[in-house]
Amino acid sequence: METTMKSSKVDKYQHHDYYLMDELLSEDHLLARDAVRDWVKREVTPIIEQYAEKAECPMHLFKGLAEIGAFGPSIPVEYGGGGMDEMAYGVIMQELERGDSGVRSMASVQSSLVMYPIYKYGTEAHRQKYLPKLGSGELIGCFGLTEPDHGSNPGGMITNIRDDGDAYILNGAKMWITNSPVADIAVVWAKDEAGVVRGMIVEADTEGYSAPEIHGKWSLRASITGELVFEDVRVPKDNVFPEIKGLKGPLSCLSKARYGIAWGAIGAALDCYDSALRYALERHQFGKPIGQFQLQQKKLAEMITEITKAQLLTWRLGQLANEGRVTPAQISMAKRNNVHMALQIAREARQIHGGMGITNEYPIMRHMMNLETVLTYEGTHDIHLLITGMDVTGLNAFK
Amino acid sequence: MKILVAISKTPETTAKISFTPDNKAFNTDGVQYIMNPYDEWYALVRGLELKEANGGSVTVINVGPPANDVIIRKALAIGADDAVRVNAEPLSARFVAEQIANHAKEAGYDLIIFGKETIDYSGALVPGMVAELLDLPFFSFAHYLEVDGKTATVTRDIEGGEEIAEAELPIVVSAIKGMAEQRIPNMRGIMMAKRKPLNVTEPVGTQGDVEIVAYTLPPEKSAVKLVEPENMDELVSLLHEEAKVI
Ligand SMILES: Cc1cc2nc3c(=O)[nH]c(=O)nc-3n(C[C@H](O)[C@H](O)[C@H](O)COP(=O)(O)OP(=O)(O)OC[C@H]3O[C@@H](n4cnc5c(N)ncnc54)[C@H](O)[C@@H]3O)c2cc1C
Numbered sequence: 001m002e003t004t005m006k007s008s009k010v011d012k013y014q015h016h017d018y019y020l021m022d023e024l025l026s027e028d029h030l031l032a033r034d035a036v037r038d039w040v041k042r043e044v045t046p047i048i049e050q051y052a053e054k055a056e057c058p059m060h061l062f063k064g065l066a067e068i069g070a071f072g073p074s075i076p077v078e079y080g081g082g083g084m085d086e087m088a089y090g091v092i093m094q095e096l097e098r099g100d101s102g103v104r105s106m107a108s109v110q111s112s113l114v115m116y117p118i119y120k121y122g123t124e125a126h127r128q129k130y131l132p133k134l135g136s137g138e139l140i141g142c143f144g145l146t147e148p149d150h151g152s153n154p155g156g157m158i159t160n161i162r163d164d165g166d167a168y169i170l171n172g173a174k175m176w177i178t179n180s181p182v183a184d185i186a187v188v189w190a191k192d193e194a195g196v197v198r199g200m201i202v203e204a205d206t207e208g209y210s211a212p213e214i215h216g217k218w219s220l221r222a223s224i225t226g227e228l229v230f231e232d233v234r235v236p237k238d239n240v241f242p243e244i245k246g247l248k249g250p251l252s253c254l255s256k257a258r259y260g261i262a263w264g265a266i267g268a269a270l271d272c273y274d275s276a277l278r279y280a281l282e283r284h285q286f287g288k289p290i291g292q293f294q295l296q297q298k299k300l301a302e303m304i305t306e307i308t309k310a311q312l313l314t315w316r317l318g319q320l321a322n323e324g325r326v327t328p329a330q331i332s333m334a335k336r337n338n339v340h341m342a343l344q345i346a347r348e349a350r351q352i353h354g355g356m357g358i359t360n361e362y363p364i365m366r367h368m369m370n371l372e373t374v375l376t377y378e379g380t381h382d383i384h385l386l387i388t389g390m391d392v393t394g395l396n397a398f399k
Numbered sequence: 400m401k402i403l404v405a406i407s408k409t410p411e412t413t414a415k416i417s418f419t420p421d422n423k424a425f426n427t428d429g430v431q432y433i434m435n436p437y438d439e440w441y442a443l444v445r446g447l448e449l450k451e452a453n454g455g456s457v458t459v460i461n462v463g464p465p466a467n468d469v470i471i472r473k474a475l476a477i478g479a480d481d482a483v484r485v486n487a488e489p490l491s492a493r494f495v496a497e498q499i500a501n502h503a504k505e506a507g508y509d510l511i512i513f514g515k516e517t518i519d520y521s522g523a524l525v526p527g528m529v530a531e532l533l534d535l536p537f538f539s540f541a542h543y544l545e546v547d548g549k550t551a552t553v554t555r556d557i558e559g560g561e562e563i564a565e566a567e568l569p570i571v572v573s574a575i576k577g578m579a580e581q582r583i584p585n586m587r588g589i590m591m592a593k594r595k596p597l598n599v600t601e602p603v604g605t606q607g608d609v610e611i612v613a614y615t616l617p618p619e620k621s622a623v624k625l626v627e628p629e630n631m632d633e634l635v636s637l638l639h640e641e642a643k644v645i
Pocket of ligand 1 (some may be wrong): 143146149151153175176178179219220225373376377380382383386397
């Protein structure tokens, strides 16, 4: 893209805070939230429909996301992060996804799936080398776990590394990788010769590495997705995370990202509700605003009820995350509930907008289509249900 | 160069405006507040740009209750170095101007920048009063401000053109659109703002003796009338008889 596409679209979004949740947030959470909201209004809303329509990633937003501090907000400042808490990360993700789930994905992959594992599992040298550049957007990262034949069951992966003196030889393929075609580095999960999952940093300019783009997506169209193909890629042994072994490595990263998605989904839901509420008050049929009809009120009342419940869920989740007590199963519950809630709201909001609801005059269809991905990635809706099921029964439905 | 920027708090631009039952005060129930955009986007950002170009410091001042701290923190997050809050309700322009002048007299600034007005009461009174109290030159509604050594150049719109003025510092300026571009604070700025000094001082003097008798809302806008392009006669007669403009 040579020039930035701009439209004169005015973002009329107003925040909806039915239970006065803002009072539960600190000054810096509110400042962070408002800053990202302002940024989305200025940088995302005017362009996003056009990029989504063309199925093109607004690449210039990587720089903007870095400048605002959306890459690694909860990574310590000395490594190029924001030094903020988990609640701040949550409100940032909420505001980004209010703009677009694809833009939020750009930030959650960089923060939770690339910076977090390097910070948590990398060596001091890894941190020094990569984190400041990832924080500033100089480097873009991606996260390769899913494979063509192993999605919900990543433990079955066949991508592998073989010992070759001072390096490992990496072979295999990853599928559905957000940002892979534009990434400078990939955090890749592969099995060693003993069949143990290991994590490593693979630089995109290494021989044998390629990242073809996946086309034809009707969802997350403004986010770029690709494959990762490794043909005898030499990964220096120094690039492998030394300590972490097994699936808990990638799963802990996914927990971070899912936590952000639980917040993000509320943003998409709020945008749909906000648009539907305004439309219901402005649009007249049979001589009165459609918002005066009971059936439309039922939709709006149920939307704000569900949003409020989801806000309470994530706020408590944020508190537990700040205290270091949150469990992966608790995050699964919120991710599943909130994404499903947002998708239902998008569908209801679409109906309130009548025929206009299917056009890009309104954000509804874009959110709705995006949320189909959000429902599936980072653990599908059904898989998260099984995680809750396993947590409460102690019985494993996956085996 | 020592720069002082005065910032105030206003209701968020989409807030529903209503008054207390006796119509003597603004009904603040459920209202969300923001930093006055003229202060934030133009006065503060231009102050920061001048500091970045010439060195020095930017102090922000607000006259208001503790609830205003969040707005002051935002100014610090955008880049101001320190802040002063005079702990009092800003009930009249005269009172606010006295507090700002009192602080400025003691601290001594080369440049004091305001937004042209607040977007709620739109009085545009405080900057001129501060200049008068400090006996400094005052340039209102400026859209350009540059400093070279000890000399400032200020440009303001006048009917049919522009007025370009030069003055020796210190001066007082009120800013309009065009003087700078909005800066959105980033996460690092927000975290740094927590450690920047916000000094709270007590007010001097007494609140003014102005009493508000009543506020009223503007009359509701009537519906738009559409006239077909062919019906020029109808348009003319509507403009003449109903709108009474021709
Ligand atoms: C746009 C997009 C971006 C993505 N980005 C990334 C990325 O950056 N990195 C990455 O590693 N991955 C990424 N993914 C992959 C995503 O995480 C997977 O698509 C997801 O985990 C599901 O895997 P799958 O598509 O292979 O579906 P499958 O696992 O084949 O699932 C198909 C269906 O079967 C159900 N199912 C599977 N197992 C069970 C079971 N045991 N019991 C009941 N039902 C079951 C599922 O719930 C689902 O409904 C992305 C996906 C998309 C669409």
